[in-house]
Amino acid sequence: MKAFIVDRYGSKDGVRAGEMPDPELRDDDVLVQIHAASVNPLDLKIRDGKLKLILPYRLPFVLGNDVAGVVVRVGSRVRRFKSGDEVYARPDTDRIGAFAELISIKEGSVAIKPKSISMEEAASMPLVGLTAWQTLIERANLKAGQKVLIHAGSGGVGTMAVQLAKHLGAIVATTTSTANVDWVKGLGADVVIDYRKDDFETVLRDYDVVLDTLGGEVLEKSLRVLKPGGKLVSIAGPPDPDFAKDMGLPWAMRQVIRLLSRRIRKSAKHHGVSYSFLFMKPNGDQLREIGSLIDAGAIRPVVDRVFPFESTMEALVYVEQGRAKGKVVVKVR
Ligand SMILES: NC(=O)c1ccc[n+]([C@@H]2O[C@H](COP(=O)([O-])OP(=O)(O)OC[C@H]3O[C@@H](n4cnc5c(N)ncnc54)[C@H](OP(=O)(O)O)[C@@H]3O)[C@@H](O)[C@H]2O)c1
Numbered sequence: 001m002k003a004f005i006v007d008r009y010g011s012k013d014g015v016r017a018g019e020m021p022d023p024e025l026r027d028d029d030v031l032v033q034i035h036a037a038s039v040n041p042l043d044l045k046i047r048d049g050k051l052k053l054i055l056p057y058r059l060p061f062v063l064g065n066d067v068a069g070v071v072v073r074v075g076s077r078v079r080r081f082k083s084g085d086e087v088y089a090r091p092d093t094d095r096i097g098a099f100a101e102l103i104s105i106k107e108g109s110v111a112i113k114p115k116s117i118s119m120e121e122a123a124s125m126p127l128v129g130l131t132a133w134q135t136l137i138e139r140a141n142l143k144a145g146q147k148v149l150i151h152a153g154s155g156g157v158g159t160m161a162v163q164l165a166k167h168l169g170a171i172v173a174t175t176t177s178t179a180n181v182d183w184v185k186g187l188g189a190d191v192v193i194d195y196r197k198d199d200f201e202t203v204l205r206d207y208d209v210v211l212d213t214l215g216g217e218v219l220e221k222s223l224r225v226l227k228p229g230g231k232l233v234s235i236a237g238p239p240d241p242d243f244a245k246d247m248g249l250p251w252a253m254r255q256v257i258r259l260l261s262r263r264i265r266k267s268a269k270h271h272g273v274s275y276s277f278l279f280m281k282p283n284g285d286q287l288r289e290i291g292s293l294i295d296a297g298a299i300r301p302v303v304d305r306v307f308p309f310e311s312t313m314e315a316l317v318y319v320e321q322g323r324a325k326g327k328v329v330v331k332v333r
Pocket of ligand 1: 040041042127128131151152153154155156157158175176177178180195213214234235236278279280281319322323324325326
């Protein structure tokens with residue numbers, strides 16, 4: 001099959017178009033003919049080898065973490081899907097490979113594609129939709145009437161998180177640059193801070209939850225907009241000991257991770273709030289619930305650009321520039 005392949009880590013030329021063997025089909029897998037895939041900053045981090053201690057892929061491997069397509073075969077133990085089903089998924093973390101013609105995915109990570117959207121829109125959803133779900137609902141337990149700050153409301157995660165938080169009945173503040181202020185209000189945000197003009201830290205206070213998608217200085221400042229007992233959940237800041245334990249990392253790695261997040265955990269304690277890092281997980285059941293919200297019109301996919309399959313490398317470059325409004329998709333067939 002045709003695929004975009006990483007031969008070696010750490011080089012921009014490290015991804016190439018080429019041929020790979022068709023994926024093996026395990027008993028609990030569905031084999032999906034890929035119609036569309038979407039690009040995530042995670043693809044760039046994996047390509048550059050930044051996550052190789054946590055996610056060790058055997059080289060060469062196919063890149064890509066989000067798919068929509070049609071089931072063409074199922075393993076002997078698969079009960080929920082059959083050939084011809086239109087599906088979408090964030091493939092399992094240890095078996096990625098969305099920039100290709102075919103992928104095998106564990107049944108439990110797959111869901112039927114929402115009927116009201118195209119393959120390209122469906123491919124834009126899984127990773128960011130699940131991230132929004134797992135941070136706001138599972139981790140932060142966000143409730144109607146609570147105040148949440150979502151950083152980078154115009155990004156892939158931000159566009160989903162703003163819509164989901166509004167659907168939950170929360171009061172939503174977000175940050176974006178001048179050109180995107182009105183556009184992000186259109187997604188439902190109640191308060192939009194133009195980060196080029198204003199400092200969110202001086203404008204917002206007494207928030208229940210902050211979803212940090214940026215890390216660094218933004219992470220530190222976010223502590224100060226929370227009320228006592230508030231929750232800072234980060235997907236871009238330093239990983240914490242619970243994450244290391246959950247990933248089953250070896251003792252030495254767990255100690256390194258403990259040190260990496262020591263400062264922010266200490267500051268959080270000092271401010272009387274909590275800090276946690278979240279690494280999203282594939283989940284077919286949650287994806288089904290997200291699909292229902294899409295078909296009900298409660299949230300909608302936000303696609304910035306669609307690139308043809310041959311231009312996957314250009315799609316990666318576009319995302320790397322960090323200015324995407326919503327998601328960048330590759331149309332595979
Ligand atoms: N841990 C996890 O499970 C997990 C899951 C998903 C994503 N992530 C990580 O989360 C981060 C965000 O992912 P993404 O897919 O949302 O990225 P993205 O779509 O590439 O983000 C681009 C957006 O970021 C905005 N932005 C850039 N700098 C900003 C700033 N200082 N303040 C506010 N907005 C800013 C840009 O808006 P402007 O053009 O207006 O600046 C742009 O719309 C990445 O680092 C990604 O790897 C982690």
